[in-house]
Amino acid sequence: MAYRYATERADHSDLASGCVLRSAPGRPGFPVRLAGELFQRAAAHAGQGPIALWDPCCGSGHLVTAVGLLHRDRLSRILATDTDDAAVGLAARNLDLLTSEGLAARERELRADAERFGRPSFLDRAAAARRLSGRLAAMGGDLPCAVRTGDAFAPEPPGRVDVVLTDVPYGDLSHWSGRLPEGDPVSALLRSLAAVLPGGAVIAVTARTRKVPVPAGVAALERMRAGNRAAVLVRAGDLHG
Known part of the structure; x- marks a missing residue:
């Protein structure tokens, strides 16, 4: 069929490659x-x-x-x-x-990069990592x-x-x-x-x-x-x- x-x-959009999930x-x-x-x-x-x-x-x-x-x-x-x-x-x-730890570490990494490189868009990506962490926890965790x-x-x-x-x-x-x-x-x-x-x-x-x-x-x-x-x-x- x-x-x-x-x-x-x-x-x-939080799941797009290169946002929170890493790309290469x-x-x-x-x-x-x-x-x-x-x-x-x-x-x-x-x-x-x-x-x-x-x-x-x-x-x-x-x-x-x-x-x-x-x-x-x-x-x-x-x-x-x-x-x-x-x-x-x-x-x-x-x-x-x-x-949960992987997402928390990714959020910290993105916040640090936002400060280091002066890129406010990295803060948006860090916020996306936090939202994904909440979603993961609500559906059963790790x-x-x-x-x-x-x-x-x-x-x-x-x-x-x-x-x-x-x-x-x-x-x-x-x-x-x-x-x-x-x-x-x-x-x-x-x-x-x-x-x-x-x-x-x-x-x-x-x-x-x-x-x-x-x-x-x-x-x-x-x-x-x-x-x-x-x-x-x-x-x-x-x-x-």
């Missing part, structure tokens, strides 16, 4: 509203109970950190992996913002997270995972790496991830393309379009074999 993305009216050249952020929409759709297919979430191509970690701050009350843990050590380091700093180096084409067993949510590399901003197979990398990615997941897990993949491919004979749970991005949701069990 295919869906067009419906824009929410909620203001998610070549580490693109992800549309926050779309992240929330995809997570909620995938979680609905995954069933009841707290969701263990994994991003196997995490880059800066912006996608799963934003989801964590939007939907802490639906989550039990987050795992983020990437082949690039620099990306993993940045993702670890962003996922630290899913703790969220357990793990970040490590890993190859999505040859993944280690990730422990319990209910939902995979990832934005695959594209264009000049990010590139595939690891044990890249011949043929379509997205279909290969789906197969390799499914091999280490339980059958009921849901994999949601987005890409800057008109349609995200899936292996032949596999039926998508849902498809979505949002601007220049497309997304597909598939069940891991449908990819087994």
Whole structure:
């Protein structure tokens, strides 16, 4: 089934990459509203109970950190992996913002930078960090997270995972790496991830393309379009074999 993305009216500017969440050249952020929409759709297919979430191509970690701050009350843990050590380091700093101490430290850092560089805009960002801290506390407090180096084409067993949510590399901003197979990398990615997941897990993949491919004979749970991005949701069990 295919869906067009419906824009929410909620203001998610506090979650924009480079505001409180850290960014770096070549580490693109992800549309926050779309992240929330995809997570909620995938979680609905995954069933009841707290969701263990994994991003196997995490880059800066912006996608799963934003989801964590939007939907802490639906989550039990987050795992983020990437082949690039620099990306993993940045993702670890962003996922630290899913703790009260991490957000408090970020607020202090932004206030100090505002004074050091004479930048009032940093005070606005510090205020955003405080608002996010209040939001996190209201939804259940610190969220357990793990970040490590890993190859999505040859993944280690990730422990319990209910939902995979990832934005695959594209264009000049990010590139595939690891044990890249011949043929379509997205279909290969789906197969390799499914091999280490339980059958009921849901994999949601987005890409800057008109349609995200899936292996032949596999039926998508849902498809979505949002601007220049497309997304597909598939069940891991449908990819087994």
